[in-house]
Amino acid sequence: MGPAIEDLRDRIIDILPRLRRFARSLARDPHDADDLVQITVERALAHADQLHPDSRLASWLFGILRNAWIDEVRSRHRREPLHAPEALAEHVGDPAAGSQAELLCVQDALARLPEEQRLAVSLVLIEGLSYKEAAHVMNVPIGTLTSRLARGRDALQEMLADTSETSR
Amino acid sequence: MSFSEEVLMAYADHELDEKTRAAVEAAMASDPELARRVAHHQRLRARLRSAFEPVIEEPVPARLLEAARNAPAASGAPRGSNVVPLPRRGAPERSLPRWAALAASLVVGALGGWLAFRLVGSGPITMRNGHMEARGLLAAALTHQLASGQSAAQPVRIGVSFRSKSGEYCRTFSMRAPAVAGLACHAAKGWRLQVLTGAEEEGAATGGYRPAASSVPAPVVTAVNAEIAGEPLDASAEAAARRRGWKP
Numbered sequence: 525m526g527p528a529i530e531d532l533r534d535r536i537i538d539i540l541p542r543l544r545r546f547a548r549s550l551a552r553d554p555h556d557a558d559d560l561v562q563i564t565v566e567r568a569l570a571h572a573d574q575l576h577p578d579s580r581l582a583s584w585l586f587g588i589l590r591n592a593w594i595d596e597v598r599s600r601h602r603r604e605p606l607h608a609p610e611a612l613a614e615h616v617g618d619p620a621a622g623s624q625a626e627l628l629c630v631q632d633a634l635a636r637l638p639e640e641q642r643l644a645v646s647l648v649l650i651e652g653l654s655y656k657e658a659a660h661v662m663n664v665p666i667g668t669l670t671s672r673l674a675r676g677r678d679a680l681q682e683m684l685a686d687t688s689e690t691s692r
Numbered sequence: 693m694s695f696s697e698e699v700l701m702a703y704a705d706h707e708l709d710e711k712t713r714a715a716v717e718a719a720m721a722s723d724p725e726l727a728r729r730v731a732h733h734q735r736l737r738a739r740l741r742s743a744f745e746p747v748i749e750e751p752v753p754a755r756l757l758e759a760a761r762n763a764p765a766a767s768g769a770p771r772g773s774n775v776v777p778l779p780r781r782g783a784p785e786r787s788l789p790r791w792a793a794l795a796a797s798l799v800v801g802a803l804g805g806w807l808a809f810r811l812v813g814s815g816p817i818t819m820r821n822g823h824m825e826a827r828g829l830l831a832a833a834l835t836h837q838l839a840s841g842q843s844a845a846q847p848v849r850i851g852v853s854f855r856s857k858s859g860e861y862c863r864t865f866s867m868r869a870p871a872v873a874g875l876a877c878h879a880a881k882g883w884r885l886q887v888l889t890g891a892e893e894e895g896a897a898t899g900g901y902r903p904a905a906s907s908v909p910a911p912v913v914t915a916v917n918a919e920i921a922g923e924p925l926d927a928s929a930e931a932a933a934r935r936r937g938w939k940p
Contacts, residue, residue: 529765533760533761533828534827534828534831536760537752537757537760537828537829537831537832540757540760541747541748541750541752541836542748544747544750544752545747545748548744548747549744558753558755561756562756562759565756565759565760565763566759566763569760569763569764569765569766570763570764570766571766572765572766573766574766623743623745623746624746626742626743627743627744627746627747629743630739630740630744631743648705649705649736649737649740650740650741650744652741654707655702655705655707670698670701674697674698674701677701677733677736681736684739
């Protein structure tokens with residue numbers, strides 16, 4: 525193992541918490557989300573020689589995770605139709621679990637977005653990527669990214685409107 | 693002047709050039725309705741971000757660290773080894789003399805040459821400006837792991853966390869392989885090692901179980917007593933310090 529690979533491993537470890545967060549915004553089940561991260565790490569290392577000198581490691585990893593997620597969604601569609609997400613109201617105002625309930629509530633709302641809007645929202649609003657980086661991860665022009673982001677945002681505003689500050 | 697919704701979103705996302713941003717801000721100052729629409733976008737962004745904050749704070753599962761550490765890698769070195777410019781780390785052969793020079797002042801306990809080799813080369817410790825610094829698994833554990841809720845399977849164990857007399861956050865740790873224990877304090881560039889010592893291999897002598905408390909080597913305890921200001925952090929203070937990124 526060359527030192528470059530060891531460096532890469534260390535830098536991947538530093539990004540693991542962010543990869544887990546990104547995965548959780550796509551797959552609601554924590555175990556499924558960590559499976560996605562594991563697949564991402566294994567694929568990244570197996571293709572370490574394809575990492576482009578001028579691309580950022582985090583963006584590259586997000587792209588691999590996004591592809592793994594899309595594969596997963598397609599194969600799930602073949603196996604069984606996706607369940608409709610439960611009603612948002614179920615988690616609202618749960619006094620027992622403040623931040624956990626808020627996370628579930630936001631995850632439910634995200635789950636109702638079309639995949640491509642959800643990816644745009646997650647990369648820009650949650651992960652804080654620039655439009656340019658997010659468009660690169662999704663492999664689309666910036667205009668496509670911003671219109672998906674705008675639609676995703678509108679839909680989320682609507683879904684989350686009555687569960688926001690009023691429920692705290 | 694009127695702005696499209698897309699421009700207001702871009703404002704909330706910090707994507708506008710200087711000139712447009714200033715124009716939006718000037719308009720917001722005199723148009724409460726515009727300010728309200730911008731705040732709407734900013735609130736959604738902040739809400740999503742904070743909803744997912746607990747995920748960042750969870751300890752990373754051991755299987756993911758294991759995959760990053762040991763999953764097979766493509767044979768060629770990544771062409772992107774300069775993706776983010778990093779200071780080149782010395783090869784173990786070159787690090788060893790510097791390690792040896794530091795041994796008298798920093799390293800207590802008998803660390804054999806083989807152990808130094810494993811630690812400084814590709815291991816959990818690197819040299820920066822004459823200091824030892826945690827990296828990889830050790831750095832990740834110091835940054836992310838909380839003393840409560842640790843599992844025996846985790847490769848690094850965090851002991852106590854506290855504020856030092858100079859105001860930095862410091863944490864004791866122990867590792868199984870290589871078997872070392874020490875004290876690290878959070879500095880601007882990462883976790884600087886104050887003390888590093890060989891830990892007795894757990895259960896190596898007797899094949900039995902040793903309570904965690906007894907496995908903190910004396911030099912680490914001495915260093916903690918010398919550095920600590922006040923009491924060790926309790927679980928909530930520890931979590932709060934982590935949220936602030938261990939910044940004083």
